[in-house]
Amino acid sequence: MLDKYVIPLIKKPLNSAASYCLHYHIKADQVTVISFVIGLFALPALWLQHYHLALLLIILNRIGDGLDGAIARKTQPSDAGGFLDISLDFLFYALIPFGFLLANPEQNAFYAALLIVSFVGTGSSFLAFASIAGKRNIANPVYQNKSLYYMSGIAEGTETIAFFIAFCLWPHAFPQLATIFAVLCLLTTFNRIWAGYRTIQVSEMTEDDHNENL
Template sequence: MLDKWTTPLIQPALKLTALWLKRHGIKPNQVTITGFLIGMIALPLLASEYYSLALLLILGNRIMDGLDGALARLASPSDAGGFLDITLDFIFYSGIVLGFALAAPAKNAVAACVLIFSFMGTGASFLAYAIMAEKHQLPDPNFKHKSLYYLGGLAEGTETIFLFILFCLLPGYFPQLALGFAAICMLTAALRVWSGYHSIDQAEKGKLKDSIT
């Protein structure tokens, strides 16, 4: 929900950094993979309850995630790079939640399972719509710079980053925060399924009507 406002604010800084990286021969996929590895190091730190250090790595991962796209756009974004980026993002998101579950299984495990379940809803509806949107050439005016189509929702990248920050700053409240965000994710998934279905259905009916006439 907040991505449409936060993205324009951070793009200038990302572009300047991406220009520097390009001049030094750094490739987008190198940034993607490095950012993913940085993010994954946060998992054992979370499990060991080193929340401040983990937060630094989580933020580092998110910065790298923005940089790889900015760097790719200086040339020409590739489908392979977009696939790699989004796949590693979903693994990273679930990995962070797993880290908190391992830190305090008795207290956090159930809430972590519910949150990952809700992530499956937002992720599946996102990716399934991306496939069909590409097939039917459905426009997405809010996120033209993305490699994959986005269908808006209440829980997007910005909200998830804020959630992870709160997790690290307030680890004792992980169950409450996780369950609250899971509810938002489930509502987001429901909205995406409803709006995505109707968008694709209308596109199919429009093509059928054109073929008949």
């Protein structure tokens, strides 16, 4: 929901950092993998309840996630790079609630599981629509530079980062915060399913009308 407002604000610093990386021949895929590895270390940090360290690692991971796209846009974006980026992103997203589950199973297990289930909903609806949108050449007027059709919703990247930061700052409030975020993710899932279904249905009807007129 907030990505379309935040992305223009961070575009300039990311482009500057991307130019610096390109000067030293650092590629987008390399940044993607390094950022993911950094993010992986957030899991043991959360497990050991080093929440401030985990917060730093999460922020570095997310900066890297923005930087790899900026580098790709300055060179030649590739489908392979887009696939790698989105795959590692969704895996990283699932690791964070799992880390809070490990930190305090008695308090967090149910809410972490609920949040991971909601992530499955947002991720599956996002990727399922993106695959069909690409097949049917459905235009994406909002996020034209994305490798996949980026379907907007209430819970997007900005909201995810905000809640991850809140989890680390107030770990004892994880059950309440995770419940709120899970509800937002589930609302996003249902909206994406309905909007995606209607969009694909309209595309099919338009194609059928076109074929009949040939």
